Amino acid sequence: MSSPESNATDAAKRRAAVWAAAQIEDGMAVGLGSGSTSALVIEEVGRRVAEGLRIKAIATSEASQKLALELKIPMSDFAHLTHLDLTIDGADEVQEGTLYLIKGHGGALLREKIVAMASGRLLIAVDPRKLVKTLGSVFTLPVEVVPFGFETTVKRLRDLGFESELRMTDDGKPYVTDGQHYIVHCKLPQVGFDAVAGGEELKGTVGVVEHGLFLGMTSKVVIGRPEGIEVL
Numbered sequence: 697m698s699s700p701e702s703n704a705t706d707a708a709k710r711r712a713a714v715w716a717a718a719q720i721e722d723g724m725a726v727g728l729g730s731g732s733t734s735a736l737v738i739e740e741v742g743r744r745v746a747e748g749l750r751i752k753a754i755a756t757s758e759a760s761q762k763l764a765l766e767l768k769i770p771m772s773d774f775a776h777l778t779h780l781d782l783t784i785d786g787a788d789e790v791q792e793g794t795l796y797l798i799k800g801h802g803g804a805l806l807r808e809k810i811v812a813m814a815s816g817r818l819l820i821a822v823d824p825r826k827l828v829k830t831l832g833s834v835f836t837l838p839v840e841v842v843p844f845g846f847e848t849t850v851k852r853l854r855d856l857g858f859e860s861e862l863r864m865t866d867d868g869k870p871y872v873t874d875g876q877h878y879i880v881h882c883k884l885p886q887v888g889f890d891a892v893a894g895g896e897e898l899k900g901t902v903g904v905v906e907h908g909l910f911l912g913m914t915s916k917v918v919i920g921r922p923e924g925i926e927v928l
């Protein structure tokens with residue numbers, strides 16, 4: 697049985713998701729995010745498509761693509777669309793003030809970043825637990841790495857000062873992303889961490905494909921609250 701707390705979180709996610717999906721206009725090219733909040737967005741988009749909304753969409757993960765197809769959302773790809781009007785996605789952490797994000801705990805950060813970068817606007821839908829004062833205060837930072845020589849990449853990340861651990865599945869194997877890479881979870885220093893400089897350092901590390909810091913990319917954040925929604 698689900699707890700009152702998880703029911704409240706689910707309701708908050710749904711409220712944010714419904715508001716976010718309502719921002720899509722007829723004729724738009726839309727990026728569909730990944731994770732549990734994005735799944736609610738996709739459900740709502742599917743409902744609107746069934747009612748006649750005409751859009752083309754690109755998904756940020758195999759799971760979101762599958763759900764969108766089941767709901768008969770017209771899906772496209774970057775061979776046919778070079779620009780998206782709006783992407784709606786979730787986040788693991790949203791830093792108050794800067795709207796900097798940590799993303800990727802669902803393992804989808806690389807495609808999410810590619811889709812967000814191709815998008816005119818990035819709308820993030822979250823429940824209130826995702827708001828933080830300091831990035832990394834609740835979640836680690838997922839960093840996507842090439843499997844070959846990942847041991848050496850983890851060592852380089854540790855040498856940079858990040859406590860780093862390879863993400864494993866429940867059956868003890870390395871977690872593999874949709875792009876066939878591994879994920880390393882890095883602990884962000886909680887004092888004096890410069891997200892922009894840190895992001896550049898991570899990006900410049902051999903073996904790193906991408907990291908889950910989304911900086912200066914967010915247009916708006918919608919937070920589902922018990923009494924309604926709040927938009928930042």
Ligand SMILES: O=C[C@H](O)[C@H](O)[C@H](O)COP(=O)(O)O
Pocket residue numbers: 729730731732733734785786787788798799800801802803804805808
């Ligand atoms: O890789 C996963 C994504 O970045 C998700 O958007 C993020 O983990 C948030 O997921 P959820 O809405 O399930 O909390």
